[in-house]
Amino acid sequence: MAEIKIEKKKPIWPWILVVLVILGIIAYLVYANQERDDYNDDFDDGVINEQVVEPDTKPLDTRGAYAPGTAYDQYTAFEGSIRDSTRIALDSSYTKKAYYNLCKAVAKKADENNVEDSQALTDLKEFSMLITKVSSPLSSAESAKNFKTASDKVAKVLEDIQIKSYPELQSQVADLKQVTSEMDGYISMDKQQDNITQFLQKSRDVLKAMNN
Template identity: 80%
Template sequence: MAEIKIEKKKPIWPWILVVLVILGIIAYLVYANDDRDDYTDDFDDDITNEQVMDSESRSLESKTLDATGAYMAGTAYDQYTAYEGSIRDSTRIAVDSSYTKKAYYNLSKAVAKKAEEKEIETSQALTDLQEFSMLITKVSSPLSDAESAKNFKTASDKVAKVLEDIQKNSYPELESMVDELKLVASEMDGYISMNKQQDNITQFLQKSRDVLRAMNN
């Protein structure tokens, strides 16, 4: 009598495992691709937001481009933009010494750079603005209010002097603006604490901004 051979069915769980692995790989690839798309979208949004902010508010990160689209670092306009941004909160001027110090620092850089671009003859006032770090050190020290005011008064006089030199050399039409700036500077008192002459200091910084803006237009 012939024997009937019965073949055992092969288990199907290895195939199930293979299918699960394949599905897992496909899911991973789809998820990874979505993540890359999301990152790209976020990155593009950040760039767009920066560009809008740059064009609308002339923020501190503003960049000047030449005719070829290349970035020109350290131009007088760049320095002016940094200064303009550092005096936006007028309530902190002459009250917050660090904020005021930064404003004067940026102002000095902007004025010195404009003098450099216009090839203004070197003067002691211009040299002092170019070496403003010395005044920064003094203002950063634990000085009395009167001593701090004296340093800012000195810086204001030097700024007014150099802006007048630039105006006489290149911008005769701005004479009245510079005269007003000099008048405000003369009314500042180096022996009265800054917070007691906030209006004068604020007015000086804002008028300096207006003069620089006119020189950069």
């Protein structure tokens, strides 16, 4: 009687493991690309390309043309970017744009008044470095921490400008610093909208007083 050889089936789990690993790699690459695209779109389109400047309120140069690059240009851009207070601290693109314009306006005003360089002023001039890590929603504490840092630096530079050139604005800057101190870098921004709105509005008022 002939002996029947029975071949053992090779296990298929190694192939299943390989397929899962490949799927995991593909999913990671897709997610990483999406995160990068979302952040670039949010920051570039929402901040740099959407600055609000009202040409009818900009100062004129000696030839009667609008003078580019002035502190007042930056101020009107900032003022325009906080008109809809309902979007502040809730809309990521809108809030980043407001902070971008604010930082640029404050840095320009510091340069106009020959304020001594400081780390805070340097950071305002390089605003994008302040929020490099802000790719998460404004409902996360990570975003709040970064925007809290930016707010502190704005208040510090505005105080330096005030001390050097605008002694009459001491109380206004003190009010701004008080609001800034009440912002919490460990609480998501959407849960402290009132404080952040007050900060942006009081910053606007201080800059407006400096421009008058």
